[in-house]
Amino acid sequence: MARLGRICPIVALVGMLVVSTPTQAEYQFEFGHWYGQSLNSYNGGFESCTASLHNHDDQMLLVRFDRDFEISIGVFDDDWTTNLGDTVAMEVWLDHIILYSGLALAIPKDGYYMQLNQRDWSFNLMQNAQKMLFKIEDQSVLFELESVSSALSSLVACVNHGRDEHSTT
Secondary structure (H helix, E strand, O other): OOOOEEOOHHHHHOOOHHHOOOOOOOOEEEEOOEEEEEEEOOOOOEEEEEEEEEOOOOOEEEEEEEOOOOEEEEEEOOOOOEOOOEEEEEEEEEOOEEEEEEEEEEEOEOEEEEEOOOHHHHHHHHHHOOEEEEEEOOEEEEEEOOOHHHHHHHHHHHHHHHHHHOOOO
């Protein structure tokens, strides 16, 4: 894939799960084909919760809620080659409604992610969607969102659990 630009690698790392790979997941869940878990930073503090889903082509969708319930989504494919800091034009559709249009940041090796604005609107659209379609340059990646409402509810419960377990008050 042709790259549209480069950004500072530190910016690409902020808030992404590759930085915060947990040594041990404290909270895990499964609904249908969704698998989720909590992630802690290297210093042990709660950082986020993720839920992943694979499609028929073994591409992976990742939905991430950080400790403040900000939503990021990512798409991964083992056949892609991506470099940290690269960007690519991307559209994300839920059923027939566009959820995101802009630049997505590369994650080393095989994926792209973007943080969604309008958190409540994005959450509500995702909760009721049947399909999520990524349009990445000349390629389309489709996910059937079976059990997405349960997966999103579990992400909310995961974040609440992580915040409660790691509160300093």
